[in-house]
Amino acid sequence: MNDEPESHPVNRPPHPAEWIIGAASALGVLALIGYLCVTALTEADGPPVFEVAVDEVLAGSNGWHARISLRNTGDKTAADVVLRGEDGAGETSEITFDYVPAGSMRQGALLFAREPAGLELTVRSYTDP
Amino acid sequence: MLMTMEMWQLAYTMDAWRLAVLVAVAVPLLVGLSHVIGIEDRRNLADSSMDAFFALGIAAFTSAVVLTMLGVLAPGMSADEIAGKIAIQSVPAAIGALLARSQLGDADDDALDEREETYGGELFLMAVGALFLGFNLAPTEEMILISYQMSEWHAIALIAISIAAMHGFVFAVEFKGGSELSEETPWWSALLRFTLPGYAIAALISLFLLWVFGRTDGLGLEMIVMAVVVLAFPSAIGAAAARLIL
Structure with missing residues (x-):
């Protein structure tokens, strides 16, 4: 921080650094607006697109934890996303994600009493935020 | 808080x-x-x-x-x-x-x-103001929820309003007197030297706060940008108000 005393700040001509910082900031703000314009124009107008994957299955003290990740590759954010998992033996488990934003990923776990084999994951419902 | x-x-x-x-x-x-x-x-x-x-x-x-x-x-x-x-x-x-x-x-x-009043000191005060107000709002669920509800066009309008509001404060500082801005200073000079750097500072501090509070985890780039724009609105007001009050 520059603390040099300036006796007449009102009449002081702007330091060149002020213009450089100003120009850099202006470029940054323009880039921000430009980025938003580009994403707005290229955005598809469809519903959220979900991709689910089982990351790993762990044995916990209170059953088996199937760690899952849910990715929304669409351009719309989904809220209260209900994901259901059913293993080969017919045992089901459910999880609700508060928000799955566009282009983002959320993780969680489904619990099963026995080791889940042949796990099938389906997204059952969501709301618009 | x-x-x-x-x-x-x-x-x-x-x-x-x-x-x-x-x-x-x-x-x-x-x-x-x-x-x-x-x-x-x-x-x-x-x-x-x-x-x-x-x-x-x-x-x-x-x-x-x-x-x-x-x-x-x-x-x-x-x-x-x-x-x-x-x-x-x-x-x-x-x-x-x-x-x-x-x-x-x-x-x-x-x-x-x-x-x-030095230029660096003024920018520093803006950073403190942005941090103080941003800190109040960054942890709340609303910041993220609002960014989900907005379209990119809403975000662009919000950027414009944030900058306009900040610029209003810059002029208020000028009227208060003792500021660097003399009467002959053209409006674009103040915009370029104070308002835009102030907004850039507010946006960077917003990004930092969102990251610190874990609000950016797992988010795609586009949603991070949207959340930063939402939080930069109050932060920008805080930044501009800090110069006026202090």
Whole structure:
């Protein structure tokens, strides 16, 4: 921080650094607006697109934890996303994600009493935020 | 902020090392703030540092007392949780403590009125204002929820309004007098030298706060940008108001 005393700040001509910082900031703000314009124009107008994957299955003290990740590759954010998992033996488990934003990923776990084999994951419902 | 639920939850949802980064950033900022608003004739680093740590200590003590009184701190909580809850409140509380002293303290001792206004000092004050107001809002669920509800066009309009509001404050500072801006300064000069850098600072501080509070985790680039634009609105107002008030 520059603390040099300036006796007449009102009449002081702007330091060149002020213009450089100003120009850099202006470029940054323009880039921000430009980025938003580009994403707005290229955005598809469809519903959220979900991709689910089982990351790993762990044995916990209170059953088996199937760690899952849910990715929304669409351009719309989904809220209260209900994901259901059913293993080969017919045992089901459910999880609700508060928000799955566009282009983002959320993780969680489904619990099963026995080791889940042949796990099938389906997204059952969501709301618009 | 002591009465905001998200601030208590952050104590156990937030990474310990992000909390450490926050405190590490806050300490030099408090030293700088106490230097800028400190008492003129004893402006040296040692005194400013002492003031900053004193403010931090008072803030931690006050936070501990108030949180206990509100039942947020209770027996049976882990030491980690209690320390986290106090630490996270202490940062804004310490900024508040320093600002309160500069506003409410003895006017004769106040260096602010005759404070030399340097460009760096002005940008620094804007950063403090953005951090103070942004800190109040960054942890809340609403910031993220709003960014989900908005389209990109809404975001662009919000950027324009944030910058326009900031520019209004820049002119208010000019009327208050003692500012760098003389009568002949064209409007675009102030826009380029104060308003836009101020907005850039507010946006960067918003990004930092969202990251510290874990709000950017797992988010795509587009959603991070949207959340930053949402939080930059109050932060920008805070940044501009800081120059007017201080």
